[in-house]
Every structure is written in C-alpha cells, then in structure tokens.
Amino acid sequence: MSRVVVMKKKKNRFAEAPVFTEKKEYRPDGVKETGLAFVGHEISEDGNVMNQFLHYDQLYTIRHGRNSRFFKGLLDGKIWGTQCPKCGDTWVPVRSHCWNLDCNLEKTEWVEMPLTAKVHTWTIAGWSGRSSLRRLPIVLVYAVIGDSKVAIANELHGIDPWDVEFGMSLKIVFKPKEERIGAVTDFHFEPADDWGPSLMNGEKKRIKELVEPVYEWVKTLK
Numbered sequence: 001m002s003r004v005v006v007m008k009k010k011k012n013r014f015a016e017a018p019v020f021t022e023k024k025e026y027r028p029d030g031v032k033e034t035g036l037a038f039v040g041h042e043i044s045e046d047g048n049v050m051n052q053f054l055h056y057d058q059l060y061t062i063r064h065g066r067n068s069r070f071f072k073g074l075l076d077g078k079i080w081g082t083q084c085p086k087c088g089d090t091w092v093p094v095r096s097h098c099w100n101l102d103c104n105l106e107k108t109e110w111v112e113m114p115l116t117a118k119v120h121t122w123t124i125a126g127w128s129g130r131s132s133l134r135r136l137p138i139v140l141v142y143a144v145i146g147d148s149k150v151a152i153a154n155e156l157h158g159i160d161p162w163d164v165e166f167g168m169s170l171k172i173v174f175k176p177k178e179e180r181i182g183a184v185t186d187f188h189f190e191p192a193d194d195w196g197p198s199l200m201n202g203e204k205k206r207i208k209e210l211v212e213p214v215y216e217w218v219k220t221l222k
C-alpha cells in the first residue's frame, strides 16, 4: 500500500539577500582582528597558581534590516522616524510595527522628522570612560524629537549643566558630513536658538556646586 504525501509550498522565511553597492572603511591604523588569542601566562613562586591572559577582538556586523533607513539617514544629516498608518503614532528610535493593541501590529511607514526636540529628562555625568574624560561634565538628555511617542538619548552641548530644564527646546546638530559614520553619535543636541537660561535658583546653585569640582579636575588633564 502506498501513502500519498502532500508537499505544501513553504513560505519564504527571509527576504531576498540585498546587493550591497556602497562600502566604506574607516578603520583606524593598526586595528586588525585576531579573534581569541592566548597571549601569555604567569605562575606563582610556589608553582601552585597559574593565570592565563586572553586577548579578544573581533569584527562585528550590525545588521539593521528594516530599521536601516534611520542609520542611513544619519549619514545624510536627516532623522527618520516611523509612523503607524492606522493611528498616526510616531517613533524615534524607530519601531517597525505599531505598539497599540487596536492596530494589530500594523507595519509602520517612514517619516522624516524635524531637527527639533524637547528635553524629557536628563542627567549630568561627572565620570566616564577614557575617551570622554576631557568632555566632562557631560549632559546626557532623553529628548523627544518632533511628536515622537518615545525619547532618544544623546549629549546636550552648549549649555551649563545647571541650566537644563524639563521640556526645554532643543535643536539637532550634525557633525560635518565627512565625519559621519551612520551612528547616533553623528549628532548631538543644543539649546534652540531662541532659548535662554532662567535665573539662578537654589536647585541650580546646588547642581553648580556639585559640578564645579569636575570642571576643575578636567583642567588638570593633559
């Protein structure tokens, strides 16, 4: 007796592989990947303890997939957001599908955002990794770009740390085109052109006293 097996045509799980036609390398001199390598060891005087040293570096690929236009937009000095065609909600950082239950995971569409934002919340960093030490104290804000429903983090420049306020108007400032790499560090926030600091008050004074030693310390960095 023979059995009949019906083969259903499988739905393609992945999109067509893209053809990449533009590639840019901006690797600093002397950076090369060797992967995981044992680079040495040490043994204690009594011979009872051994430590081994591993060096690990690797080339990483960040595949942005459906979110790619946001990162490509940074290269062009533009901020792209996504918007739900059903309810109109907008997001930067982007969402590929709507978050509202009634929209049933509706696929979002791309919208170019204005280069203006408002402070949602902020913090003042008085310490950092080696690469940012000289920029201390750093004002980090979560800011709402245009009418986005979510906030995006970035540095706020051109302001004394004690003058930042909730809801203050910001503009987005991009690095020169030749310095951009398609990362969020391609831009930072600055106060809007018509912004001016409010008068000194008790809370501002408190922050100023906390921050001043950081300024003094940074001056000692060579």
Ligand SMILES: [Zn+2]
Residues within 6 Å of the ligand: 084, 085, 086, 087, 088, 089, 098, 099, 100, 103, 106
């Ligand atoms: Zn929606």
